[in-house]
Amino acid sequence: MSDCLVVGGGIIGLSLAYELSRRGMSVTLVEQGEWGGQASSAAAGMLAPLKEFTAPGPMLDLGMESLALYPEWAAELEELTGGDVQLSLDGLLTVALNEEEVQQLADKYRWQKEAGHAVHWLSNTAQVKEIEPLLTDQVQAxxxxxYEGHINNRMLLRALATACQLQGVxxxxxxxxxGIAVKGGKVIGVETSSGSLRAAQTVISSGAWVGGMMEMLGVSVPIRPVRGQIAAVSSVGIPLRTVIFGTTGYITPKKDGKIVLGATEDESGFQRDVTMAGLASILQGTMPYVPALHSxxxxxxxxxxxxxxxxxxxxxxxVPGWEGLSIAGGHFRNGILLSPVTAKAMADFVEKGETERLLPFLPARFL
Incomplete structure (x- = not known):
């Protein structure tokens, strides 16, 4: 019997298992496929809360807190495992190509600056291209x-799996x-293809499959899958310096010789396939920003x-009404960004019952 059983071995489950094991707890981590084989490995590894969240509030606060944790967290993982997670916090550009986009961007800059965030306004083509020369001449602001950036999410997943193993998970x-095992109204573990697993606490962190897991108890959880399609091209001959966000896509130069382009959002149930329409959308949405991408x-x-x-x-x-059961899921496009802060906040709950940091995100708001 473990202190904690974590169901779902994506970025959130791996991060939580690692954090709990660092605190001396015995942890079992269960994954139906491969470690990080779903949304976590299919992400672009963005660490960009000021781009992702469009207004002040608990999500932006959570994102900024998690971003601040990343340098030390990544360094610890690299030291423990001997692997490189290719963390890059060298900045990013959110660009505007026309007057309407300039106005929208200026409004965003205004509230971010007033809130005390470290952002800079570049008011003309020359200033923007000084930071990223490969941008189109059409860029206006x-x-x-x-201080934002990205990480190699696939390398991060490998490092976390290795770290968990080294920590005794x-x-x-x-x-x-x-099935989810219940005794006397308390969740005591799960039934699996590998046999019965028992734990004092069970955390469901199975991403888009959280809803299906909770249905085993007759509990309806409003988490649904949204497909994201992403592409990668070679950076050979395209010395892109900076992550670029536009209204129709993003462009991320990686340290492994790739430039990652994304991304679509479509409701496709549990279909992960790349479609021609999705690929066309990615290319049409990103090539206008960097003409060199055509080649x-x-x-x-x-x-x-x-x-x-x-x-x-x-x-x-x-989960209200189910002692011993909690959820860590529903991170949408920001599982990579939010993994260190989620792990620490959820570990505080599992270890000490603390919920103060979780208040805006408690499942009770739906259940």
């Missing part, structure tokens, strides 16, 4: 955020959960299922 991949060598495209909630906020914390 931009917000430059010098019991790792069960290819293990399908068939880039295409490498790959992939899809992932992002776990979305009705109000855009994750579900973090205990």
């Amino acid at each position: 931009a917000i430059y955020s010098p 019991k790792l069960l991949s290819g293990c399908v959960v068939s 880039a060598t295409f490498l790959e495209a992939w899809g992932g299922l992002r776990p979305a909630t009705q109000d855009g906020k994750p579900l973090l914390g205990p």
Whole structure:
């Protein structure tokens, strides 16, 4: 019997298992497929809360807190595992190509600056292209955020899986959960294809599959899959310096010789396939920003299922009426960004019962 059983081995489940094990707890981590094989490995690894969240509030606060945790967190993982997670917090550009976009961007810059965030307004083409020369001459203005960036999410997932193993987490991949075990009104673990697993606390962190897991108890949770399609091209001959966000797409130069382009959002149920329409949308949405992309060598495209909630906020914390059961899911496009802060806040709950940091995100708001 473990202190905690975590169901779902994506970025959130791996991060939580790692954090709990660092605190001396015995942890079992269950994943029906491969570690990070769903949305986590299909992400672009963006660490950009000022771009992702369009207004002040709990989501932006959570994102900024998590971003601040990343340097130390990544360094710890690299030291423990000997792996490189390719963390890059060298800044990013959010750009405008026409007057309407300039006005929208100026409004965003205004509230971000008033809130005390480290952002800079670039008011003309020359200023923007000084930071990123490969941008189109059509660019009119931009917000430059010098402390945001990205990480290689696939390398991060490998490092987390290795770290969990080194910390003594019991790792069960290819293990399908068939039922949630309840005794005397308390959740005591799960039934799986590998047998019965028991724990004092059970956390469901299975991404877009959280809803299906909770249906085993007759509990309806408003998490649905939203497909995101992403592509990658070679950076050979395209010395892009900076992450670029536009209204129709983003362009992310990686340290492994790829430029990641994204991304679509479409309601496709649990279908992950890349479609021609999706690929066309990605290319049409990104090439106008960097003309050099027209000659880039295409490498790959992939899809992932992002776990979305009705109000855009994750579900973090205990499930009302079910002692011993909690959820850590519904992070939509921001699982990579929010993984360190989610792990710490959820570990505080599992270890000490603390819910103060979780208040805006408690599942009780829906249940």
